[in-house]
Amino acid sequence: MGVKFRKEILRPVGPTPTRLPVNQAFSLAATHLFWTLPGQVRRFSSRATPQAIAQRSGRLDTSVSPLAIWMFGYSFLVGREILLDFGAIKASDHAEDIGLVLDCWNRCATASRTDGHRDNSEAGWTNPYLPRETIQQLSDMLVPVDAEMRRVAGQFLAALESYIFLLHAEAYLGTIDSGPYPLSTNRLLIVRHFFDLTGRWYPWRSRAVEFPYPTCTLAFTLNLEEFQTIELSDRAALLTSPRDYRTRIQELVLVCLDRTRPRPLPFTDLDRLTRAAKKIEPRVLAWFQAQSSYKAIRFCAQPWAVRPASVVVPSEACFDWKPIPAALELLSQYARDDTLAARWALERCLAPDRSSAFVPVEG
Numbered sequence: 001m002g003v004k005f006r007k008e009i010l011r012p013v014g015p016t017p018t019r020l021p022v023n024q025a026f027s028l029a030a031t032h033l034f035w036t037l038p039g040q041v042r043r044f045s046s047r048a049t050p051q052a053i054a055q056r057s058g059r060l061d062t063s064v065s066p067l068a069i070w071m072f073g074y075s076f077l078v079g080r081e082i083l084l085d086f087g088a089i090k091a092s093d094h095a096e097d098i099g100l101v102l103d104c105w106n107r108c109a110t111a112s113r114t115d116g117h118r119d120n121s122e123a124g125w126t127n128p129y130l131p132r133e134t135i136q137q138l139s140d141m142l143v144p145v146d147a148e149m150r151r152v153a154g155q156f157l158a159a160l161e162s163y164i165f166l167l168h169a170e171a172y173l174g175t176i177d178s179g180p181y182p183l184s185t186n187r188l189l190i191v192r193h194f195f196d197l198t199g200r201w202y203p204w205r206s207r208a209v210e211f212p213y214p215t216c217t218l219a220f221t222l223n224l225e226e227f228q229t230i231e232l233s234d235r236a237a238l239l240t241s242p243r244d245y246r247t248r249i250q251e252l253v254l255v256c257l258d259r260t261r262p263r264p265l266p267f268t269d270l271d272r273l274t275r276a277a278k279k280i281e282p283r284v285l286a287w288f289q290a291q292s293s294y295k296a297i298r299f300c301a302q303p304w305a306v307r308p309a310s311v312v313v314p315s316e317a318c319f320d321w322k323p324i325p326a327a328l329e330l331l332s333q334y335a336r337d338d339t340l341a342a343r344w345a346l347e348r349c350l351a352p353d354r355s356s357a358f359v360p361v362e363g
Contacts, residue, residue, distance in 0.1 A: 001102075002349075002356030004121060004234065005074055009350065009357075013237040014161065017170035020288055023341035024297045024334060025169060027082050029304030030344075032327040034079030037072075037309070038097035041104045044312035050107035053311060064311055065176045065195060066129055067236045069112055070119060071308035073105030077358050082344040084359055086330055092362040108311060125231035127178050130191060134262070135181050138219040139189060141264045142251040149267065153220070154246040156270040160194060163277035166284050167199045167208055169300040173307050176236040186224040187250070190238055193217045199284075201306055201318045203299060207283040211276055213256050216265070220252040297335060298323060 053064060080098070083089045109118040114131070117123040145153065164174035174196050180188035198214050199205040222230065226248050228241040238245065254269055255262035288296055306318040323331075334341040349357035 001073065001077065002358035004119070005077070005357040006350060006355075008121070008234045009345075011233055011239070013233060013235050013239075014172040014175075015165045015170075019166075019285065020170045020300050021293065021297045021338070021341075022170050022300065023338050024331070025300035026171075026304050027334060027341050027344065028297060028323055028327055028331050029301040030075050030079035031082050031330055032079070032301070032305050032323045033076050033308060034083060035324055035326050037076050037101050037312075038094075040309065040312050041100055045104070048312075050104070050111040053108045053112055064112075065193070065236070066112065066120075066127060066178075067173065067176050068307045068310055069105070069109050070234055070236070071173075072108065072311045073102055075304065075308050076101050076105075078344060078349065081348050081358060083330070085344050085348055086333065088326075088330060090362075091359050095361050095363055098361055104312070119234045120232045120236070121234050125233070126180065127176075127232040127236055128181060130178050130181075135189065135191075137262050138191060138217075138253060138255065139183055141253040141255065141262070142189075142219065142221060143253060143267070144251050145249055149252070150247060150249055152267075152270050152274075153218075153249055153252055156274045157192075157218070157246055159274040159277040160197075163281045164194060164197065166281055167197070167202075168303040169202075169288070171300075171303045171307075172235070172237070173303050177232055177238040178236070179232065179238075180222070180230055183221065188222050188224055188230060189219060190222060191217060191219045192238070201315075201321075202302055204284055204287045207287050208280050211280060212269075212273060215257065216273070217255050217262065218252060219255070221250045222248060223250055294335060297331065 053069070080089070080094075084091060106118060110116065113123070113129050115123050115126075115128060120127045161175070165172060168174045174194060176193050176195065178191040178193065180190055183189050193215070194217070195215050197211045197216065198208045200214065222240075222245060224230065226242075227245070229239075230245075231239045233239055242248075254265045254267070256265055257263065288299070291299060301323060302321050305323070306313075306321050310318060334343075339346075348354075348359075
């Protein structure tokens, strides 16, 4: 996991945080997860199984996305690195809890996929987690696009990426890509799911309540012959060479869910949602800017904490998330020092002289 994490985290995915205290927020969330996930796993194990997770993760309306499952194991381990870095624990501490959480992650990750692998890199950089029935439904609704439709689709994708990035406190947590699904020899389907467009778990959700849909999905096709590579990263993000796949989309359909089935939306909704994202994004930013620096860190930590925890925690428990005292006590050491807050990455997980991101458990 440590070798994979280094490779994955160094691959650029999405926008770069510039406006919010993301280093402090992530460190707070990761240390909170290290202290709390073992107990949550024990409670979860008494009432559900990884197979139940798999059933939830294979739907378009799920909050338990492949990204959430990936983060469940890796964010937990990063939390351990942060605590080791600050001398709060030793490498021999909490071995039983670490084994418990990683066993749960391993079982959930394997059960949630349709190919028997744990992550996309293991499966040749593919992420085919949606059931065949859903793929067929989306394929049947595809519409060929012309140059103007590609332009509108490109504006939609850019606006939604920027909006949902800020909505999740400058964390790339509200979008996942799935696929590629071969439809013919060179025709591949990519499914991009925007699974929380209103920030339903967050204190700033009132600023986004006007967004037309709580979730939506854009399915589109690419011609394999036009690309050197088409990959889905371990963080469920589409990466292509050439990079600008938006100008090469062949067909597309925008859908929302009608109960459990995808329902096609009019093409004009691409422009409608683009305008909504551009209108609401400044409101969300203003909400964060009105907070004190300390409160901003705590609020920004919530998406990083509740997304992976949603794998084993009921949704209603995510609304009132609060960091535990042990995580807050450590926050006082790095709240005003961005470099110190990111030291777990610069001097541990991503240090040039190390091959693995994570320290082995001693004992």
